[in-house]
């Protein structure tokens with residue numbers, strides 16, 4: 261089956277064309293024929309976070325160029341001089357998408373349909389103004405090309421992103437997952453622990469009560485006047501701190517470490533970090549480095565400790581870490597160190613698969629399409645707080 265994947269839940273616009281065989285099992289393989297992505301991170305940097313209406317406008321502007329690039333890579337871009345008839349429904353679906361409507365109609369008039377069997381699109385969780393252009397674009401293409409639509413949960417995408425490996429354009433399963441598995445999903449908007457009994461069998465064990473782990477990295481970075489996104493910046497300073505063996509002159513709390521449940525809270529850590537930053541003005545490079553290190557230590561220690569407790573309680577054989585914060589090398593290091601002698605397998609996404617992308621959406625779309633989980637275009641809507 262050939263599937264077009266579309267992702268616009270946050271500040272990445274991405275389109276890919278994936279061909280996969282079989283269902284979700286260790287023998288699954290796929291080929292990535294086309295993959296186009298534009299990150300808006302630099303545009304949002306001055307705001308210190310993602311600005312929803314800017315994200316929306318950028319998605320509207322970039323979806324057709326990215327589709328074009330993706331289809332070109334996949335040898336599925338078929339320009340024609342015979343003007344193609346475009347369903348009037350396409351205009352109705354994209355009525356609120358302005359520039360996207362113009363570009364989409366112009367594209368559909370001048371190209372014959374590509375060879376695809378389905379379209380997968382993120383319908384949540386995420387920023388609703390950002391989700392809508394991707395959803396409406398997917399709905400319009402599904403009507404214009406008469407192919408079915410599969411709505412995909414972004415967090416399930418982050419789980420699947422950690423289970424696969426990519427070599428050139430070939431995608432395969434990493435290794436046999438020992439179910440039950442525990443999934444730690446950590447991004448700019450989410451921090452949650454899920455018990456995974458099999459594909460599509462999820463049970464929420466705990467989640468953050470306030471800020472997400474990525475958000476904590478971003479907010480503390482902003483306090484110290486580091487650029488957005490803050491996670492990689494804090495991580496870079498923390499690594500310097502460990503290499504230089506700077507004395508740990510700052511201590512921050514590990515919130516809810518012993519709360520007896522699987523919930524998290526990171527807003528207290530941010531407040532404590534603010535007090536430390538304020539009492540060390542003007543910040544020297546050394547103080548900034550030491551604070552960054554302690555922030556990373558506190559976040560990573562909390563995430564690892566709670567995940568290992570869940571693994572023990574549920575007899576899990578695999579830990580799956582997904583989401584943007586999964587790119588954190590100290591988190592990877594600490595999971596490897598603490599599970600070294602337990603036989604528990606820890607799966608992390610590759611660098612490209614850790615941050616938002618369309619490949620993970622297309623993969624979930626393939627597995628869901630295999631189960632015939634299609635939805636009519638009018639039923640697919642944005643759900644900012646969609647649960648797994």
Ligand code: KG4
Pocket residue numbers: 270446447448449450473474475477478489490491492495583584585586587588589614615616
């Ligand atoms: O999954 P993602 O790309 O987008 C969301 O759905 O939120 O995650 C973005 C988050 C940001 O908060 C960013 O600071 C964080 O992931 N992040 C990191 C690292 N790389 C990205 N946090 C810690 N260490 C990193 N290396």
Ligand code: ZN
Pocket residue numbers: 414418447583584615616
């Ligand atoms: Zn994400």
